[in-house]
Amino acid sequence: MTVPPSRPTRIDTMRERNLALVLREVARGQPVTRARLAEVTGLTKTTVASQVALLEELRLVTTAGPVREGGRGRPGAPVSLAAGPVAGLGLEINGHYLAACVLDPTGEVRLSQTVACDNRGRDARETLEALGTLAQWVIARAAETGLDVVGTGVALPGVITEGNVNAPNLGWESVPAAALISGALHGQVFGVIVDNEANLGALGELWYGAGQGAGSYLYLSGETGIGAGIVVDGELFRGAHGSAGEIGHVVVDPRGTTCRCGGTGCLELVAGIDAVLLAAGLADDVGASEPGLAELLRRLDDGDRAARGAIEAAGQGLATALVGAVNLLDPDTIVLGGLHAHLAPWLTPAIEAAVAHGGGKLRGGRPAIRASALAAESAVRGAAGTVLAAVLADPSALA
Template identity: 55%
Template sequence: MSTPDGPTDLVGMRERNLALVLAEIDRSQPVTRARLAELTGLTKTTVSAQVAALTGLGIVSADDPVPGGRGRPGAPVSVASGPIAGLGLEINVGYLSACVVDLTRQVRIRRTVARAEAGDRPQDAVAALANLARLVTRQARRAGLVLAGTTVAVPGVIDGKLVNAPNLRWDALPAADFLSDAIPSRPLPITVDNEANLAALAELWFGAGPGLGDYVHVSSETGIGAGIVVSGALFRGAHGAAGELGHVIVAPDGPPCRCGGRGCLEQVAGLDALLSVAGIRVPAGANSDAATLGTAVPDRPPGAGAAELVRRLEAGDRRALDAARQAGRGLGVALVAVANLFDPASIVLGGLHAQIAPWTTPHIAAALEAGGGRLRGRSPVLRTSEVADGAVLGAAGEVVARILADPLAVARQERAR
């Protein structure tokens, strides 16, 4: 006679075995059932049952049999490229982005549109994001994809359900509630995360992350943030606010910041600060996607300021070089503190600072070497990210990661609806 907990334990064991088999398929694909049994320690019968269940869920698919060895040729299995996919959304200063990634982590749809910055209420921004989500959802449906979940990247600190995003002028906003009401429903709940954290995860899933060791990823658009990855997992801190690099004070007597402090790194090395020093004024411009989606005319086209800054740096413009020198030195001060506190193996520059890295990294590297390099024995390896649009890509990847970690989650949510 079984104990009262017996059936529950049996269900839990099946779910764990399913996740174990899927994790190994994801890691070793294409892989035969016999090899999966060796890698997982499960019996061939159990592995075959799990593979059949995953195939029924549309999460894995069988490849052509591979001849060789004795007996019937084995048919390898791999994670399926469809129909299940994840939707990533990003709301940032001056633009909105959307990205659809399938379970093989291939980008299937990517779209960025401009948005107004001045006078934009949170409700208006979320409504524009919902319009973009609906547009991309229709594109995904036409491509034969089923969006199982949505993660939204925002440039702010997330405390429970509340988001504090000074650059968006959001103060303790219940963003998840706004988004859940506005964005088309999914089997999996909508989640909201910090854009720098998601950009760091994008480096792990789509970039050089697996070979970086423990690393700090610097994310920079208008503001500056950092994601900290330790042993292949994101370090969030006690309250989820780890990595607010942009609000590390690097110039105590510097200009005031929207966060309430003075001399924050964003005021020295953020996009607006660099454009000001470089003397770059970006003209207003409309965007065809923005007009289609019914958003207001943007203050500037997405990326226009950064593109002009890079153009002037390549031309050797004195003021642009002064801006890059200021950014490099400011980042150097902040990253010395990061290196001494966390001792990462690598520091990765993403976003804006990946684009201007040729002009800033000499200053950053010199600061890292002078600011405690002898104490640590070596300075972190300084690298430039090759992952474009990391935050929205990481947002879509987070949905994929949720599905791969718990493949029955979609089915459970569908039954609960």
């Protein structure tokens, strides 16, 4: 869901398309010479030179080596993405924290801030106000280091329909989050983009983490809830109504208990982090926070029976759900993300065994199972990355 930025609709001219084309090829092959850019884009060298000059004016690319009089780089010197001042802001509301990060066009994290707080059941407007305050603080700090935030991506643990958010694990029902956040962050060229945290986590992995190079993969975000981001040939698969990937509500025990979603025996009732901690005998107030997780990991290492039982049940639930997902979607790779990334050594064996057996005789190949390299940061990085993707798609908006 995108809230249209507050600028007039522009005419999509050939020149604007060429500008985007040149910038995309710089991003793909950097550092890259103008001659090579002409070769891969099919544009004339003159056109490439003028587009590169414009991208330099917009401060999106730089030319290596000494600059000529007039401030432009040498024609033969390779062109790279600039490490600022243009920047994208990523924000995330999780059950247990608020997070923000700022990426420059090279994808480098220039600022990052996480605030631990319990957002489950907290008033939605209050949570969104706290997020707005965090965002403004981060934007101001970024400005001090010369960075100019041109757009914001926001990751939310729910399903977003026309800017309204249903997030049972936060207690949110039809909260107009996109409008509320946009109100607090006006004036950005690329506006505010609100999306599901598992979708943004999958994009974070695709752009900056374990998904790089995998064509089709299933990214699992294991937090209080469990979402999946489905990437097919490098593109996010969203489904007919934008709510694909709700793997937390796949039924893993038809005789199980009732879920907040209205269903029975859902995956997140046994494999969501809160459920695992509770089953392990860790008080709910520890929550699915990093300290609670650290204590769980300590008990697992110590051979604590309740902890081991809880992780075994979680592994079995994930195995059942993932056998289904693998049979339906046939992915290259499964990435365990969010807090599940830290539990991967305990969860992976059960998943691998089940995937090898369930339908195994039918398949051409078996997916690799990996822990996310970014863990809890995937979603906020993906959120910031969507702004950079928007810049790449239409750099002339910055002119």
